[in-house]
Amino acid sequence: MKAVIFTLTLLLLVFRPVKAQELKSPNGEMRMQFSLKNNGTPTYQLFYKNKEVIKKSSLGLELKNDKKSLLNDFEITTSETSTFDQTWTPVWGEEKEIRNYYNELAVTLTQKETERIMRIRFRLFNEGLGFRYEFPAQKNLVYFVVKEERTQFAMTGDHTAFWIPGDYDTQEYDYTESRLSEIREKFDAAVTGNASQEQFSKTGVQTALMMKTDDGLYINLHEAALINYSCMHLNLDDKNMIFESWLTPDANGDKAYMQAPTKTPWRTIMVSDDARDILASKMTLNLNEPNKIEDTSWIKPVKYIGVWWEMITGKSSWAYTDELPSVQLGITDYSKVKPNETHAANNKKVKRYIDFAAEHGFDAVLVEGWNQGWEDWFGKSKDYVFDFVTPYPDFDVQEIHAYAKSKGVEMIMHHETSSSVRNYERHMDKAYQFMKDNGYNSVKSGYVGDILPRGEKHYSQWIINHYQYALEKAADYKIMVNAHEAVRPTGICRTYPNLIGNESARGTEYQAFGGSKPNHVTVLPFTRLIGGPMDYTPGIFEMDISKFSPNNNSYVNSTIANQLALYVTMYSPLQMAADLPEHYEKFMDAFQFIKDVALDWDKSIYLEAEPGKYITVARKEKGSSNWFIGNVNGYEARKSTIKFDFLEKGKKYIATIYADAKDAHYKTNSQAYTIKTKRITSKSKLSQLSVPGGGYAISIKQIK
Structure with missing residues (x-):
């Protein structure tokens, strides 16, 4: 690994105020200008090959219950520039080595009235710009609540966009292609049903947002390193074509609780006149911290099959019985109820999948619906749903583990949390230890339904912290994580490469729920996959x-x-062969x-x-x-x-x-x-x- 760093600090004297700074990308094709308006509002502007890409756009944060927000009245205290050039090796990835090469501008601002300090750090790569807000330790700004982040992305025209509705709980939508000016009129048609969803504006969209200008520029807006903050959406002022950041609120309506020293995630803008450059960019990964897992020998790519598609399509069921109107774990006695004959996670069927995996060289088998509680969980706002260790009577964990091991196949654990994150955290250590005791090295977690605690959202700060907690706890147990219905990734897999997959978009399962657009998979790599790999199945x-599940057309x-x-x-690095073994046997x-x-x-x-x-x-x-x-x-x-x-x-x-x-x-x-x-x-x-x-x-x- 090599790293080259060059830094230049400019101390700005009071009698020579400087209101503008410029930064160029290493190849000189990208140019960013930072400046202060006359009222001290920070702004930036972005150019690509001398074409304006982002018009002058305001920066800052609106604070809650504070007489003065971090929006204006700033002056530049110091300005520091540097160059960074490093090549690093990912644990897994699209490339053997990744170059992290950028020029940086860090502008430290002081708010004149309050003497509060805010630093805005810009990193300009050959393919785009990343910037974030930083708050050093200081006596005048310690604890503060973000009412709204006011980061703007001012567009230069009515671009063509590939967008999904802004939503606090789900990204599971088909993409709509339209002009920016058409988002409002097309919004309602773009909203389709989901187990948990809440839109915030008729012009609200999610990142990563892909756009194309009339003169052939490709622009992508997203964020990187989403840690201890709420997920960013974009709200469009469709009269002036200005996007403004819109953070996901918590149960109180607040956007983020902060304690200095702290920083926000990076806001990212990728630009090129060649769409291939957007797909090839590693900027999102490069804006994340290096790998924090010292021993990564247990993190390996996985090709798997699973007892899953037959339940998604309605051919089989997750639930063991149809007799129980409600379930209370530890009280309900499954030995006294009649099986429904459609429960898929049974020893005989799972062994059939293990045999198929072994015969055709697959690494692992996923089994869903193996644990007690599936009869009574969906949409109930129920706190104690699963304990993640108690199997149904027809699934013998130890027997299946031994059988899979004898065939050279691993098992993948499934943890459906039903979005009761508090319940998952109270059982997490026991559940992860149960996995290790029974030879499970990876887990598919799910967050279907409205979040508990009630009022929280899938993308609010508290829940973002839960996903991170689950990931880091899994690393302690040397467990790889594939999180479904969690927040869309932002490159954190560089820092924690045990995050080998996410769903967080409309995956193949929606083909069993009425279908997805045939061009859906030509959009996802430009949007959802910008932040990290997807378990698309x-x-x-x-x-x-209907040929194998008659009630599903x-x-x-x-x-x-x-x-x-x-x-x-x-x-x-996680790929599933999602169909049924008998279907593959027809097309070997x-x-x-x-x-x-x-x-x-x-x-x-x-x-x-x-x-x-x-x-x-x-x-x-x-x-x-x-x-x-x-x-x-x-x-x-x-x-x-x-x-x-x-x-x-x-x-x-x-x-x-x-x-x-x-x-x-x-x-x-x-x-x-x-x-x-x-x-x-x-x-x-x-x-x-x-x-x-x-x-x-x-x-x-x-x-x-």
């Missing part, structure tokens, strides 16, 4: 759900080739790609990208000469044209291409695909059809 081969809006490509385009030639595709990479190259339309990615398997390519396509059929010039010169390779058949279509002929092999070199090219909702996947192996 791809790999569905039977698109007509949903249809998966994708082709098989598209599903294969997702293992490459939707980066994650296509299933081979899921078996072969890697989880961890030395290099990733984004070959084609346009949000909402298509993405093509090539990745080199870590420690191997193998490459894998994925292409996902939106609504319109297109020819994808790529070069293989990333391959080692002078070497020969065999490419196996899994592609849409000519007559394939996500809605009418989703299972039509072709498989062909082709000898290629670094000089080869490919022109390949991608049908609506389709794509292709390629495995490339060197001929030795």
